[in-house]
Amino acid sequence: DAKTTQPPSMDCAEGRAANLPCNHSTISGNEYVYWYRQIHSQGPQYIIHGLKNNETNEMASLIITEDRKSSTLILPHATLRDTAVYYCIVRDPYNNNDMRFGAGTRLTVKP
Amino acid sequence: NAGVMQNPRHLVRRRGQEARLRCSPMKGHSHVYWYRQLPEEGLKFMVYLQKENIIDESGMPKERFSAEFPKEGPSILRIQQVVRGDSAAYFCASSQSMNTEAFFGQGTRLTVV
Numbered sequence: 001d002a003k004t005t006q007p008p009s010m011d012c013a014e015g016r017a018a019n020l021p022c023n024h025s026t027i028s029g030n031e032y033v034y035w036y037r038q039i040h041s042q043g044p045q046y047i048i049h050g051l052k053n054n055e056t057n058e059m060a061s062l063i064i065t066e067d068r069k070s071s072t073l074i075l076p077h078a079t080l081r082d083t084a085v086y087y088c089i090v091r092d093p094y095n096n097n098d099m100r101f102g103a104g105t106r107l108t109v110k111p
Numbered sequence: 112n113a114g115v116m117q118n119p120r121h122l123v124r125r126r127g128q129e130a131r132l133r134c135s136p137m138k139g140h141s142h143v144y145w146y147r148q149l150p151e152e153g154l155k156f157m158v159y160l161q162k163e164n165i166i167d168e169s170g171m172p173k174e175r176f177s178a179e180f181p182k183e184g185p186s187i188l189r190i191q192q193v194v195r196g197d198s199a200a201y202f203c204a205s206s207q208s209m210n211t212e213a214f215f216g217q218g219t220r221l222t223v224v
Contacts, residue, residue, distance in 0.1 A: 005132055023140035032210065036156075036215075041148075041200060041218075042217060042218075043115075043216050043217045043218050044154065044202070045215070046212045046213065046214055046215075049212055064144070066195070087153075087154070093208075093209035093210035094209065098144070098156055098159050098167050098169075099144060099156065099204075099213060100156045101146070101153055101154040101155075102153065103153050104153060104185045105189075
């Protein structure tokens, strides 16, 4: 179902940058890259999205490779509260517009 | 601006009963998505609706499940004759348009006893 591949788990030290990779080698020209996270069993939280340019907001930065086949979500200064499952998805707003989630990456921030 | 509201937050049903889950999208949002999450598993897409229309229901089980998003009122996910395997968290998300971010509610935890 999902069109993305992510490592199942990662650790990060508190205060350090967390770099979460995502592979989307079959991405098409109209598809955006979206990142969400889910803390415990809460509702997923939107983080950031982009098409081809790098994006930054108050939560994170999104780096998309020039060929758009992969991207990296960067949390610049990870805190314990950033421990969550992070999902990278691709979404085509002009073709069904559905959002299908994969297994995500379980990020554990350690003190 | 209130977020996506789902109710009830917790729902207990006996096998064979009906479950109705409601999702009120954010103000101005006309696109709604429903997902199911089994314990310790990922989010599974169920259905995508716009006002009064089902756009993609490829993730919906063929029987017992239905969804609607009427012109007025919340989106409803209806599960008829619930079975134990329907026990899960059901999340909905809404977006303003096709290419804007979608925001999720806090989910409804359905327990079938």
